[in-house]
Every structure is written in structure tokens, then in C-alpha cells.
Amino acid sequence: MLLASDGLTTTLLEALAGERLRLHRIAQGRTSADTAGPAVPALLRTDGHATVLVRHSALLRPEGAALSANHVVARAGPDLPADIAACLTGDTVPLGPALSAAGAGHRRTVLDVGRRSWGPRPACYKTYLIWHGNEPLALVHELFHPDLVPPCRPDRSRSPDG
Secondary structure, eight states: OTTTOSSOHHHHHHHHHTSOOEEEEEEEEEEEHHHHOTTHHHHTTOOTTSEEEEEEEEEEOTTSOEEEEEEEEEEOSTTSOHHHHHHHHOSSSOHHHHHHHTTOOEEEEEEEEEEEEETTEEEEEEEEEEEETTEEEEEEEEEEOTTTSOOOOTTOOOOTTO
16 A cells, blocks of 8 residues: 555555654755756756755654655755745655645655665665646655565565455
């Protein structure tokens, strides 16, 4: 459900963890869209030379254990409303809840799900676009701790009876 959902990631993680999670900002800076990744300009509908915000963060249990590692590349610039920019750069509230609290009408489009490494272990990830109105706002990649979201084996198929 977490991987297929196009929203409420923080809410679903908190339900799985059974506790409120907190945001930990690891790094944040600005770069050109084309430096952030070859697909970034097209996905964010921006010029390759446009400035984007790049942010690395984690959602942590209260005692500090990370349950997700997040990489966000977001539009930045003078045309971005100040309350939306504050959601992207804040260091206390996760992005989805921050956007909701700001009254921003946003939706998500899931682009990819799969498996990557969490240290030496396989883990699930989800990549999606967050939209603000009709414009893409941010490209988000979330990697989930395998103890919370166990990855399926890649050769395992689902049968009709489970």
C-alpha cells in the first residue's frame, strides 16, 4: 500500500511504525537542474540552467532510528510562493504534512517503485512527482528501511490466492 499510494507517505509510515516520526534534514543546497540529474529539467518542466533546491533528509523514530531516506529536487525561484518555499526548506515538518498545513493543493504522480540497497540489505523505494496546481513542484525519491517495509523478492510473483 505504501508503494502504490500516491499520497500520505508520512501518515502511512507513522501507522506502520506505531509512532509519530520526526524530520531530520541531512543536507540542503541549490544547483542547476541539469546538474541535479539528466531527467530533472524535463520532469520539473524547467530550463536545465534553472536553479533547483536539492535536499536530503530522513524520517526518524523519536529515539533517532531512520525509517526512510529522502532525496528531493524541487523548483526554486521568485515565482514560487513563499509559503510553498518554506515547506520545501523547513526542518521540522515532513514535506507532505507541511504542504497540507500550508493549504497547498498538491497531488502526486508515482513514477517508479522498486528495490535498492539500504546499506547491505535490499529495501523498497518510491519515486514520485509532487504537483502544485498544474505545475510540477518536486521530484521525490524515498527509500524505506527494510525492517519497516520488507522488500519483496524480485523473483516472487503473486498468485490469485495470495
